[in-house]
Amino acid sequence: MAELMTQMGSAVAGIMVAYAMFQNYFPYELRRPIKRYAEKAMSFIYPYIHISFSEYHGDDFQRSKAYASIERYLNANSTKQAKRLQANVLRDSEAIVLTMANYEEVTDEFSGVKLWWSSNKSTRTQQSISFYPREDEKKFFTLTFHRRHREAITTRYLTHVLNEGKAITINERRRKLYTNNKNEGYSYRRNLWTHVMFDHPATFDTLAMEPTKKQEIIDDLIHFTQSKDYYAKVGKAWKRGYLLYGPPGTGKSTMIAAMANLLKYDVYDLELTSVKDNTELRKLLIDTTGKSIVVIEDIDCSLDLTGQRESKKKDKEDEKKDAEKDAAKEVKKKMEESKTSQVTLSGLLNFIDGLWSACGGERIIVFTTNYVEKLDPALIRRGRMDKRVELSYCGYEAFKVLAKNYLEIESHELFGEIRRLLEETNMSPADVAENLMPKLGAENGEVCLIRLIKALEEAKEEARIKAEEEEKEKLAKEKEDEENKLKKQAKEEEEEEKKEKTENGVKENATEENGVKENGVAAAAN
Numbered sequence: 277m278a279e280l281m282t283q284m285g286s287a288v289a290g291i292m293v294a295y296a297m298f299q300n301y302f303p304y305e306l307r308r309p310i311k312r313y314a315e316k317a318m319s320f321i322y323p324y325i326h327i328s329f330s331e332y333h334g335d336d337f338q339r340s341k342a343y344a345s346i347e348r349y350l351n352a353n354s355t356k357q358a359k360r361l362q363a364n365v366l367r368d369s370e371a372i373v374l375t376m377a378n379y380e381e382v383t384d385e386f387s388g389v390k391l392w393w394s395s396n397k398s399t400r401t402q403q404s405i406s407f408y409p410r411e412d413e414k415k416f417f418t419l420t421f422h423r424r425h426r427e428a429i430t431t432r433y434l435t436h437v438l439n440e441g442k443a444i445t446i447n448e449r450r451r452k453l454y455t456n457n458k459n460e461g462y463s464y465r466r467n468l469w470t471h472v473m474f475d476h477p478a479t480f481d482t483l484a485m486e487p488t489k490k491q492e493i494i495d496d497l498i499h500f501t502q503s504k505d506y507y508a509k510v511g512k513a514w515k516r517g518y519l520l521y522g523p524p525g526t527g528k529s530t531m532i533a534a535m536a537n538l539l540k541y542d543v544y545d546l547e548l549t550s551v552k553d554n555t556e557l558r559k560l561l562i563d564t565t566g567k568s569i570v571v572i573e574d575i576d577c578s579l580d581l582t583g584q585r586e587s588k589k590k591d592k593e594d595e596k597k598d599a600e601k602d603a604a605k606e607v608k609k610k611m612e613e614s615k616t617s618q619v620t621l622s623g624l625l626n627f628i629d630g631l632w633s634a635c636g637g638e639r640i641i642v643f644t645t646n647y648v649e650k651l652d653p654a655l656i657r658r659g660r661m662d663k664r665v666e667l668s669y670c671g672y673e674a675f676k677v678l679a680k681n682y683l684e685i686e687s688h689e690l691f692g693e694i695r696r697l698l699e700e701t702n703m704s705p706a707d708v709a710e711n712l713m714p715k716l717g718a719e720n721g722e723v724c725l726i727r728l729i730k731a732l733e734e735a736k737e738e739a740r741i742k743a744e745e746e747e748k749e750k751l752a753k754e755k756e757d758e759e760n761k762l763k764k765q766a767k768e769e770e771e772e773e774k775k776e777k778t779e780n781g782v783k784e785n786a787t788e789e790n791g792v793k794e795n796g797v798a799a800a801a802n
């Protein structure tokens with residue numbers, strides 16, 4: 277094909293040269309129709325269409341997005357077909373991008389149609405002084421295809437190439453972990469978020485959890501990412517709320533990392549206590565990009581719904597006791613108060629599902645908490661938090677995942693005993709993992725399993741002692757309550773008796789007095 281096109285190309289070039297040479301011999305009026313007919317004749321014998329995509333457009337200093345997407349799309353084909361390649365590691369990417377060198381050609385196929393992509397460059401002939409070397413050398417891709425496929429190629433194929441290229445870029449880009457900056461004074465163009473590269477290795481494969489529950493979450497996440505059209509159809513903003521709750525060390529933070537790795541999303545870790553007020557919260561939200569997970573960890577103690585309010589109250593009480601009239605302390609207190617967050621519940625609710633929350637799209641909001649019962653019901657109602665996931669103590673299935681991860685053991689005679697102990701004891705996956713991890717790298721699996729059994733037995737014993745103590749305390753309290761009740765009863769009875777006595781005394785006195793009076797009256801009458 278390349279040969280045929282080269283031949284055709286040279287034939288066309290020849291005709292053009294001949295035309296350029298002889299056109300001066302034609303009368304001026306004839307030149308235009310001749311040119312038109314010549315072009316028509318040429319398109320008849322040369323039925324191919326060319327589309328070119330430049331790396332830079334006009335004076336735009338930014339690389340063309342279409343060019344970048346095509347580059348990524350052609351990466352696989354280039355690697356297989358081109359003889360001369362250029363290697364590049366792009367900014368924010370982990371992968372090496374192989375592009376064909378200048379004047380190379382690769383083929384592609386779309387719905388049975390064959391197409392040719394070639395990379396070219398044009399060099400400026402005129403001299404120009406510039407800081408940008410690229411201005412003298414313009415790279416571009418040329419797509420060539422038969423004109424009978426014009427419709428399919430210019431619409432469907434090009435959309436396909438751009439989407440694929442974009443998807444590959446997203447897939448290979450290095451993801452970022454953002455955190456919000458503390459607002460300290462006003463400065464022009466303050467960055468709301470700072471970021472580092474997100475390199476957490478957790479995945480759903482390494483997450484210890486009951487398999488069906490895990491699969492359900494994975495399916496839910498994948499379904500979410502594929503439901504853009506559905507969300508648009510039902511008129512809902514394309515976002516989903518997750519509430520992860522459970523005791524410490526059960527894998528809430530690990531699950532967030534696994535989610536980000538599964539979906540290839542960026543993570544925005546929002547520290548609510550550093551957010552000054554609702555307006556700043558909104559600004560932070562607007563400043564996030566799509567394809568991201570916005571995380572608020574330990575929601576129960578990051579807002580004045582619970583934690584902050586309590587701590588403030590405590591502070592105030594302490595201060596009252598310590599130095600009531602201490603002016604320096606007053607100043608300090610005021611300063612501290614001005615620093616603490618004034619984000620309110622309604623501000624947070626707006627953050628999750630207000631009008632602003634729809635900007636950007638494709639966003640997952642995750643809350644984590646150790647105490648789900650402490651949260652305001654408005655915060656976790658359906659629609660705001662679409663999915664609630666409880667992460668609980670390590671069960672047998674979760675243990676098996678950890679044993680496979682840490683020791684590469686899938687079954688062992690000690691598993692039975694561990695299963696029994698896990699059913700009887702509450703131990704977080706973090707503790708189980710800690711016991712399973714070989715120390716100094718020299719321990720074999722069995723040693724670790726035995727250590728886990730020991731730890732489980734100890735935990736069981738501790739739990740038993742604790743339960744006993746609690747039972748004792750409960751009994752002691754019940755006894756004390758009973759005694760108090762009896763004492764109260766006795767006191768009440770005593771008081772009742774006293775009351776009765778005094779009432780009786782009053783009555784007796786009254787009858788006595790009446791007797792005296794009656795006697796007196798009788799005596800007087802006598």
Ligand SMILES: Nc1ncnc2c1ncn2[C@@H]1O[C@H](COP(=O)(O)OP(=O)(O)OP(=O)(O)O)[C@@H](O)[C@H]1O
Binds near residue numbers: 522529530706707
């Ligand atoms: N379900 C799990 N699967 C795999 N590893 C886990 C799991 N749970 C905990 N771990 C291990 O324990 C460590 C602590 O877990 P993680 O930070 O996810 O707990 P958490 O639930 O977020 O705790 P906290 O409530 O204190 O924030 C992790 O580094 C991880 O290695």
Ligand SMILES: [Mg+2]
Binds near residue numbers: 528530573644
């Ligand atoms: Mg955590």
